[in-house]
Each structure stands twice: as structure tokens, then as C-alpha cells.
Amino acid sequence: GAGVSQSPSNKVTEKGKDVELRCDPISGHTALYWYRQRLGQGLEFLIYFQGNSAPDKSGLPSDRFSAERTGESVSTLTIQRTQQEDSAVYLCASRIRLGQQYFGPGTRLTVT
Amino acid sequence: AQSVTQLDSHVSVSEGTPVLLRCNYSSSYSPSLFWYVQHPNKGLQLLLKYTSAATLVKGINGFEAEFKKSETSFHLTKPSAHMSDAAEYFCVVSNTGGFKTIFGAGTRLFVKA
Numbered sequence: 770g771a772g773v774s775q776s777p778s779n780k781v782t783e784k785g786k787d788v789e790l791r792c793d794p795i796s797g798h799t800a801l802y803w804y805r806q807r808l809g810q811g812l813e814f815l816i817y818f819q820g821n822s823a824p825d826k827s828g829l830p831s832d833r834f835s836a837e838r839t840g841e842s843v844s845t846l847t848i849q850r851t852q853q854e855d856s857a858v859y860l861c862a863s864r865i866r867l868g869q870q871y872f873g874p875g876t877r878l879t880v881t
Numbered sequence: 882a883q884s885v886t887q888l889d890s891h892v893s894v895s896e897g898t899p900v901l902l903r904c905n906y907s908s909s910y911s912p913s914l915f916w917y918v919q920h921p922n923k924g925l926q927l928l929l930k931y932t933s934a935a936t937l938v939k940g941i942n943g944f945e946a947e948f949k950k951s952e953t954s955f956h957l958t959k960p961s962a963h964m965s966d967a968a969e970y971f972c973v974v975s976n977t978g979g980f981k982t983i984f985g986a987g988t989r990l991f992v993k994a
Contacts, residue, residue: 800980811971811984812984817981819980864980
């Protein structure tokens with residue numbers, strides 16, 4: 770595809786359940802980012818992957834959050850035992866070296 | 882260490898008047914700087930970027946920004962606001978050659994008729 774895609778576009782889950790969010794980056798983009806955007810707020814960096822290097826996990830808010838990426842392809846963000854404060858739009862972006870980030874449409878997560 | 886501060890959470894202008902959205906950054910290395918725009922219920926779109934070439938950068942939709950190293954600023958301007966400019970604007974800093982990026986908290990621009 771031409772752009773970054775994310776699935777699902779919307780996810781409603783009950784408190785305490787686990788969720789998995791998927792990101793398909795643009796082919797050939799070595800870097801992949803996950804961000805969280807709460808309603809009316811800015812982007813909060815969560816994690817980024819760069820090629821085969823160890824990911825920078827410094828933005829993950831708790832050990833309930835984890836992410837994986839296989840090579841330079843798909844990434845999944847997993848949130849375990851979801852809490853209401855996890856409700857947000859989760860954005861994925863990919864990038865080549867020195868280039869701009871291309872953002873996906875986001876996954877809107879609602880924890881009830 | 883890197884950081885970025887957007888000095889105004891909200892800016893309100895009248896249509897046809899100039900726009901100024903302020904951004905200050907901190908970076909241990911030569912930075913790359915970006916402005917992104919997010920329209921309601923739309924994805925993030927790159928407006929312009931600075932990567933150590935010309936200090937005055939022109940972007941889409943008539944926006945431009947000037948990199949001022951002495952002031953550690955990268956303010957976004959537009960001579961004449963249009964109603965369609967109403968959106969959230971994010972200033973972003975990244976190390977040149979690096980990958981980690983830091984987003985500012987955003988400035989919401991309101992344009993009055």
C-alpha cells in the first residue's frame with residue numbers, strides 16, 4: 770500500500786482485557802514509532818524501532834505496554850489488563866533516515 | 882537531551898491576519914525540526930521541515946518557519962490566515978541523523994471570520 774495502515778480503526782474493550790494493535794509501515798521504512806494521543810492532548814511518544822537495533826522503549830508508561838516488530842515490517846502494540854486511562858488514539862508512524870514521519874490513521878481505543 | 886516547547890496552547894486570529902505559532906527547542910546535537918498539522922478527525926500531515934540547509938523553510942499552504950540557532954527557536958508563520966488553517970499544530974525536534982523524535986504539546990489555532 771501507499772501509506773501506513775493501522776488496524777483496527779476502532780476498538781472498544783472492557784477494563785482488564787488485553788488488546789493488540791497492529792501497524793503496517795511503508796515498505797522500506799527502517800524506523801517505526803508508536804504514539805498515544807489522549808483526547809485534546811498532544812502526542813505522547815511510546816516506543817520506536819530502528820532496523821535491527823534494540824527498540825527505544827523509554828516512553829512506555831507501564832509494564833502493561835509492550836511492542837514488537839519483526840525486521841522492518843509489521844509491528845504490534847499490546848496493552849495488557851487495560852485500564853480506563855488507556856483510552857486514547859494510538860498512532861503509528863514510519864520513516865526513512867532523515868525523512869519525515871508518515872502517520873497512520875490511528876486506532877481509537879475505548880476502555881469501558 | 883532533546884525537548885520542545887510550544888509557547889502557546891491556543892492562538893486565535895482573524896481571517897486575513899498573520900499567524901505566529903511559537904516553538905522553542907533544546908537539543909544536544911544539530912537538530913532536525915518539523916511542523917505537523919492535525920485537522921479535526923484527520924491524520925497528521927507534514928507542513929515543513931528544517932534539516933540544516935536554508936534557515937528559512939517554506940512549507941505547504943503558505944506556511945514558513947525560520948530556524949534561529951541563537952534563540953533556539955523555530956516559529957511557524959503565515960502572512961494571512963484562512964479559515965481552513967484552523968487545526969492543531971505540532972512542533973517536532975529530532976537529532977539530525979538520529980531517529981528519536983519529540984513532539985511539542987501542540988498549539989490549537991482558531992481562525993475567526
